[in-house]
Amino acid sequence: MDSRIGFIVLFCLIGLTCAEPVRFLDCGSTSGKVIGVDINPCPTQPCQLHKGDAYSVNVTFSSGVETSKSTAVVHGIVAGVPLPFPIPEDDGCKCGIQCPIQKDNTYHYLNTLSVKAEYPAIKVVVEWELRDASSSDLFCIKFPVQIVS
Numbered sequence: 001m002d003s004r005i006g007f008i009v010l011f012c013l014i015g016l017t018c019a020e021p022v023r024f025l026d027c028g029s030t031s032g033k034v035i036g037v038d039i040n041p042c043p044t045q046p047c048q049l050h051k052g053d054a055y056s057v058n059v060t061f062s063s064g065v066e067t068s069k070s071t072a073v074v075h076g077i078v079a080g081v082p083l084p085f086p087i088p089e090d091d092g093c094k095c096g097i098q099c100p101i102q103k104d105n106t107y108h109y110l111n112t113l114s115v116k117a118e119y120p121a122i123k124v125v126v127e128w129e130l131r132d133a134s135s136s137d138l139f140c141i142k143f144p145v146q147i148v149s
Contacts, residue, residue, distance in 0.1 A: 022047065024143040027127060031067070032138040035060040035106065039113070039143075046123070046144035049115045058096075059109045059128070061139045067132035068100045069093060072111065077125040077142070085126065088112050092130050092138075101132070109139075119147050 022037045023045055038058040039047050049055060070092030075082035089111060093099035096110035109130055123146045130138045 022143050024141040027129075027140040027142045029061070029137050029139045029141075031065045031132050031136040032061045032063045032130075034139045034141055035062060037141055037143065046146050048146050048148050049113070051115050051119060051121075051147065051149055052117045054112050054114045057109075057111050057113050057128070059130070059139060059141065060106065061109065061130075062106045063101045063103055063138055065132055065136070065138075066100060066103045067134070067138070069133045070097060070099065070101060070109075070138060071131045072109075073129045073131065074113075075127045077127055078122065082127060085113075088114065101138070115147055121149055122147050 022039050022042060024034070024037045026034055036059075038060075040056045040058070042048075042055070047055070072087060072090045072092055072095070074085040074087050076085045077083070089095055092109055097107045101107065113126070123144065125142050125144050127140070127142050129140045132138050
């Protein structure tokens with residue numbers, strides 16, 4: 001194995017072992033089952049997300065379907081109103097998942113949650129969905145966060 005690939009794998013594994021498991025609610029995973037959610041760094045819960053910083057999100061899930069694609073949709077829910085929350089990559093097949101996704105396999109979806117400096121300091125519930133080719137949720141999770149300065 002090329003030593004550069006070995007270092008990349010090592011750093012990814014270190015990052016996963018330093019991540020804190022996050023308490024979450026399943027909000028309608030119809031095509032899959034969530035096994036665990038990690039956000040790095042998140043030493044306390046709800047996770048305190050500092051303006052201007054980025055956080056890695058790792059969702060481990062098993063798929064109940066075969067699908068050729070997956071698309072992420074993220075919202076911040078403020079006072080019951082879902083507001084779109086942009087992420088750098090919405091194609092799940094470019095976020096640690098090798099597509100096509102196979103039924104009964106376990107996957108690690110990896111993405112980044114960037115907190116813009118202009119966001120208000122507020123408590124918010126993040127709703128993160130990963131949809132299959134038929135727009136059914138491979139997973140749908142909700143977890144509370146607090147945006148801080």
